[in-house]
Amino acid sequence: MNRAFNFNAGPAALPEWALQEAQKELLNFRDTGMSVMELSHRSKDYEAVHNEAKSLLTSLLSIPEDYEILFLQGGASLQFSMVPMNLLQEGKTAYYALTGSWSEKALKEAQKIGQTAVAVSSKENSYKNIPALDSASIPSDAAYLHITSNNTIYGTQWQQFPTGLNVPLVADMSSDILCKPLNIEQFDLIYAGAQKNLGPSGVTVVIIKKDLLSRANDSLPTMLNYNTHAKNNSLYNTPPTFGIYLLSLVLKWVTNEGGxxxxxxxxxxxxxxxxxxxxxxxxxxxxxxxxxxxxxxxxxxxxxxxxxxxxxxxxxxxxxxxxxxxxxxxxxxxxxxxxxxxxxxxxxxxxxxxxxxxxx
Incomplete structure (x- = not known):
């Protein structure tokens, strides 16, 4: 079979090796007599897949122990709401760097939750560049600063991330996570829809500092509360099991390719x-x-x-x-x-x- 020259923006190309491995195990996953899609998410067989994905991601990104890894649903679009719902406390302001359509959408959702401000913007330049950000312009009592690390529509990408901040840094890395080494400790929360570099659509990875979790709004509806998922290893309800399985295969591929x-x-x-x-x-x-x-x-x-x-x-x-x-x-x-x-x-x-x- 001839594979297409796939340059889709997302859902995007998956490693052929990962697809072939999934094909081999599709009907009989590790001698269970079932597809991984048919396993109970409470079973030891699936739990091994789930925890392996977390372990591989931890290793590849050198994620410190004081961070939690969550596997959620709803894409980055749901995170546009979950971030301010959990982190934008009353009386504080969330700052957003506008560098494209997705950061605009993230800001729009945050405006429904609480007080926001635009930290910097390149909109007047048709989003042709990542604007210079003066970290000193972000008040130390801000709720957080939100950036979008890569902009799929306009083709721009942060080359250097903000430093010298005294506030939590939140990043939507949906379209460039795993594209290069990353200093996780620069960030307090990273979220990424899987369907570019991580795996298939349907899984959203959230990497969040435990200290930030401890300060999150605990009065939210259960499924919108980060702590719900952190306390239950992202297994409070049925997760997208097949998507997490494919994500683990993609992470194995990245590891096998040299990291x-x-x-x-x-x-x-x-x-x-x-x-x-x-x-x-x-x-x-x-x-x-x-x-x-x-x-x-x-x-x-x-x-x-x-x-x-x-x-x-x-x-x-x-x-x-x-x-x-x-x-x-x-x-x-x-x-x-x-x-x-x-x-x-x-x-x-x-x-x-x-x-x-x-x-x-």
Whole structure:
């Protein structure tokens, strides 16, 4: 079977090895006579999968013991609400860095919960860059500062995270977690929908400092309270068991590939292939993001005319490339090159871009 050249923004490409392992065990998981989808989430067989996923993530990201790992549902979109519901106390203000559509949505949900303020924004620049943030401008009594580490629609990514803060730092890392080594201790809460670098859609990973948990709002509805899930190892109700199983396979794959240092090196190589085509095209291709804010996960660009863009996307589809349309809100083109996208596929795309430019 020919696999597509998958550049979808999410749900996105999964490692072929992980899919093959899941296929092998689909009908008979570890001699249980059942699929992992059929196991009780209270069984020892599933509990081993659940805890292995946590262990692998802890190892890959060097997560200290004073953090909890939660496997939740509802995607990052639910976290837009859960974060302020748990952490935005009355009388305090939550600060948001606006760097794209998803941070706008996170702010919108927080505004329904309590007092908010915009710490910094690049909206007036069409979200082409990550704006400079003066940490001193965030009051020490703020509830938290929220950032979106990578912006899938606009193709920008934080190159350096805020330092010198005296308030909790919260990050939506849905589209770039595991793309490179990370100092977890810089953050008090990280959340990430799985469907880019972690696994299939349906699982949301939350990494939260235990000290922050102790200060969370304890009067919330049960399922919206982080402490509910922390106290029950994310097994208060039935979790997305198959999604967590696939997540564990993806984490094994990352480990087998050499860990985050090796993954980061490969991601840099893939991004350079496409950005070199854009930069050397003499204006035929135009990158959306400023050079110092470019994402290694989502390469966004336009061609020098609408007609050329339409022809490019049509011919790319015929050549087997999937998911190159830009987000419906801004148009253009986008190549999402998450961890599981092979270097060979990116090389093929770069070659296609080069040939299209010469022949158009």
């Amino acid at each position: 985050l240092e090796a993954i980061a090196k490969r991601n840099n190589e893939k991004a350079a292939l496409l950005y070199n085509e854009i930069d050397n095209s003499e204006g035929f291709y135009n990158g959306h993001a400023d050079v110092d804010s470019r994402s290694n996960m989502n390469v966004t660009f336009t061609l020098n005319s609408d007609e050329a863009s339409k022809a490019f996307l049509a011919q790319a589809k015929e050549a087997g490339f999937v998911g190159l349309n830009g987000h419906r809100s801004i148009g253009g083109c986008r190549a999402s090159i998450y961890n599981a996208v092979p270097v060979e596929n990116v090389e093929r795309l770069a070659q296609f871009m080069n040939e299209f430019r010469k022949n158009y």
